[in-house]
Structure formats: C-alpha cells, structure tokens
Amino acid sequence: MNLEQIAAKFQLEGTVDRVEPMGEGFINDTFIIRTKERETPDYLLQRKNKRIFHPIPAMMENIEKVCAHIKKKVSEKNGDPMREAMTVVRAKDGKLYFQDEDDEFWAVCVFISDTVAYQSAKTPELAFQGGKGIGLFQSMVSDLKEPLTDILPGFHNIRYRFNQWDAVLAKDPVDRKAKLSSEIAWIESRRDNMLDFWKLVESGEIPTRVTHNDTKINNILFDLNGEVLCVIDLDTVLNSTCLNDFGDAMRSYTNTGAEDDENLDAVSCDISIFEGFTKGYLSQAKSFLTDKELEYLAFSAKYITYEQVLRFLMDYIDGDKYYKIKSPDHNYQRTVAQYKLLTSMEEQYDEMCRIVRTVAAELD
Numbered sequence: 471m472n473l474e475q476i477a478a479k480f481q482l483e484g485t486v487d488r489v490e491p492m493g494e495g496f497i498n499d500t501f502i503i504r505t506k507e508r509e510t511p512d513y514l515l516q517r518k519n520k521r522i523f524h525p526i527p528a529m530m531e532n533i534e535k536v537c538a539h540i541k542k543k544v545s546e547k548n549g550d551p552m553r554e555a556m557t558v559v560r561a562k563d564g565k566l567y568f569q570d571e572d573d574e575f576w577a578v579c580v581f582i583s584d585t586v587a588y589q590s591a592k593t594p595e596l597a598f599q600g601g602k603g604i605g606l607f608q609s610m611v612s613d614l615k616e617p618l619t620d621i622l623p624g625f626h627n628i629r630y631r632f633n634q635w636d637a638v639l640a641k642d643p644v645d646r647k648a649k650l651s652s653e654i655a656w657i658e659s660r661r662d663n664m665l666d667f668w669k670l671v672e673s674g675e676i677p678t679r680v681t682h683n684d685t686k687i688n689n690i691l692f693d694l695n696g697e698v699l700c701v702i703d704l705d706t707v708l709n710s711t712c713l714n715d716f717g718d719a720m721r722s723y724t725n726t727g728a729e730d731d732e733n734l735d736a737v738s739c740d741i742s743i744f745e746g747f748t749k750g751y752l753s754q755a756k757s758f759l760t761d762k763e764l765e766y767l768a769f770s771a772k773y774i775t776y777e778q779v780l781r782f783l784m785d786y787i788d789g790d791k792y793y794k795i796k797s798p799d800h801n802y803q804r805t806v807a808q809y810k811l812l813t814s815m816e817e818q819y820d821e822m823c824r825i826v827r828t829v830a831a832e833l834d
C-alpha cells in the first residue's frame with residue numbers, strides 16, 4: 471500500500487495533492503499530506519512506532535481524550551481550537567487509526583500551518599517559552615479526571631527501575647559489575663532519598679495528573695510571533711506526577727554538554743536555563759500546583775537525572791540491550807556524563823530551591 475492509498479483511508483477535507491516525507495522525528499515516521507484547495511487544511515500522517523508504544527489503539531484513545539479536553543478549554547477562553555490544540559482525524563471507519571496489511575498503525579492529525587518549532591532552547595528566554603508551553607498544557611488538562619491507559623508501564627517509577635536494577639546486578643550477564651563498584655555506589659548511596667520521593671507519589675501526597683512525558687522544545691509549536699500555540703506529540707501522555715515533566719525538561723534543557731559528552735568539563739547544569747524554564751512553567755502551573763509539588767519541583771530535576779544515570783549504567787551492566795550504542799563503552803560514557811550533570815545539580819540544589827520559592831512567591 472502506498473502513502474496516497476493510506477491517506478485515502480482517512481476522513482480528509484479536500485483533494486490530496488501529494489504526500490511528502492517530513493524529517494526530524496526519531497520515534498515515528500512522519501509525512502505531510504498536502505491538499506489542493508486553499509481552504510482545506512494539510513494533514514500530518516504518522517506511522518506510529520508500535521515497538522515503543524503499545525497498544526496503539528489505546529494510545530490513540532488517550533491522545534483523543536486529551537485533545538478533546540484541550541479544545542474545550544481553548545473554546546471556553548475564545549481561542550482557536552484548530553490552532554491551539556491538536557486535531558485528530560479519524561479513519562473512514564471511525565477509528566482513530568488505520569491498520570495496514572503489514573499491521574503497521576497510521577494516524578492523522580491536522581497540520582497546523584504558520585508555526586515555528588525550535589530544536590533546542592539555549593537561552594533563558596527560550597527556556598521560559600518552553601516552560602510556559604508545558605505549564606499551559608498541564609494546566610489545561612489539570613481537571614481531566616478520566617483515567618488514561620498506561621501505555622508505558624513503570625515510566626519514571628524508580629521502584630520499578632530498582633527492581634530491574636537489582637535483577638540485572640544479580641545476574642551480571644557480561645561480568646562488568648566487579649569493575650564498577652564506585653559507579654554502583656553512586657546509585658546505591660542515593661537509593662533511599664529517591665524512594666522517599668516516590669513514596670509520596672505512591673501515597674498520593676504528591677498527586678497524579680495528566681502529564682506529557684516528552685517535554686522537548688520541538689514538541690511545542692509557536693506562532694509566527696514566537697508565542698506558544700500548543701503542545702504536540704501526545705503519544706506519551708500518561709497519568710503521573712507533573713514533576714516528572716518538569717524534571718525531564720530540566721535534565722535536557724539545562725545540560726551545557728551532550729548526554730554522552732566525552733569532555734566532562736563541558737557538562738554542567740546551567741542555572742540560568744533552570745530559572746528561565748521555572749519562570750515560564752510557574753507562570754502557568756502555579757495556580758494548580760499544591761505546596762508539596764512546589765516543594766519537590768527542584769528535586770524532580772535530580773530525580774529524573776538520577777534515573778537516567780541508573781538506566782545507562784544498568785544497560786551497560788546488562789550488556790547493552792536497550793540503548794543503541796556507537797562504541798563498546800558508550801553506555802558507560804553516558805553514565806559518567808549524566809552523573810556529572812547530577813552532581814552539578816546537587817551542588818546548585820539550594821539555589822534551585824531558592825529560585826522556585828522566589829518565582830512562586832512573586833506569582834502569589
């Protein structure tokens with residue numbers, strides 16, 4: 471089946487002119503469906519990655535629930551629900567996806583035109599916009615009570631990771647453990663601290679909400695004036711703590727180096743980026759966050775970075791089964807570089823907490 475035939479399975483307005491591949495995405499294969507008429511939208515066609523997300527039909531239900539909710543919110547404040555929210559387009563049989571003869575899953579949404587997307591946020595101003603985008607998304611779904619299907623079990627759940635970690639260490643399948651005692655101690659010495667946080671999530675003291683879980687800035691569309699339009703790429707929406715979105719963003723935004731940097735001197739947490747993002751995020755999220763969530767906001771950056779150190783090291787000990795590697799010690803290099811970021815956050819933790827408190831107080 472070719473792309474035009476797949477496009478024809480969906481409820482599109484207008485006549486399909488051509489279907490063009492679109493670069494950038496790592497997870498899904500993305501194409502643009504161009505329509506001939508000026509008044510009909512173009513569409514985004516994606517082959518969803520069923521190796522990462524399953525079941526895809528449940529994932530699409532999650533996306534539709536979130537989009538419908540956001541559209542309602544945008545309409546209530548007289549915004550444009552076709553531009554300030556994603557619009558999922560159903561297949562002609564009414565399903566939210568089309569399953570082809572190779573059992574690949576395809577989905578379509580309206581292509582939002584005249585937008586700007588950024589690939590990275592290296593200035594506090596852009597970090598502010600990224601934080602605002604995620605905060606706005608979270609605030610609009612903060613009263614979405616219908617549960618979502620958990621299509622990524624164990625995601626950012628450190629108890630689940632420790633279970634995997636303990637099993638891998640017990641097995642030590644490629645005999646790497648013996649040489650890694652200090653690196654293993656990095657993980658073990660912080661285990662209780664991380665679990666104490668997760669217990670607050672498990673007990674409900676830190677509430678579970680709708681979260682995005684892929685908070686990269688290229689998942690936010692901006693209008694041509696640089697104002698946040700909407701958050702896209704909703705494949706990973708889950709019920710979890712919003713702190714995970716914040717922490718994950720800070721793990722990637724604030725890193726002055728690369729995730730696998732060989733030059734550890736290049737890796738650190740840029741506190742001005744932390745501050746910019748926090749200001750943007752809290753400008754939207756302060757109104758619905760509880761005191762407990764605010765108290766742990768800065769901690770979440772350490773939590774998510776720690777989890778990543780653990781996951782890289784665990785994969786290295788496990789014989790490199792999960793992450794693709796470019797050299798035999800690639801996972802080790804990633805471990806050490808993420809650990810450098812973690813220690814940089816730890817050194818600046820008091821300052822991070824102070825920033826959160828100050829920014830929150832200014833918004834009172």
Ligand SMILES: Nc1ncnc2c1ncn2[C@@H]1O[C@H](COP(=O)(O)OP(=O)(O)O)[C@@H](O)[C@H]1O
Nearest residue numbers: 494495496497498514580581582587688702703
């Ligand atoms: N509805 C949309 N309107 C306009 N551009 C979009 C839309 N959805 C995605 N894009 C663009 O396509 C890119 C890849 O889409 P995305 O859904 O993020 O895929 P991936 O899961 O592969 O990251 C985005 O970074 C964005 O630039």
Ligand SMILES: [Mg+2]
Nearest residue numbers: 495688689703
């Ligand atoms: Mg994306």
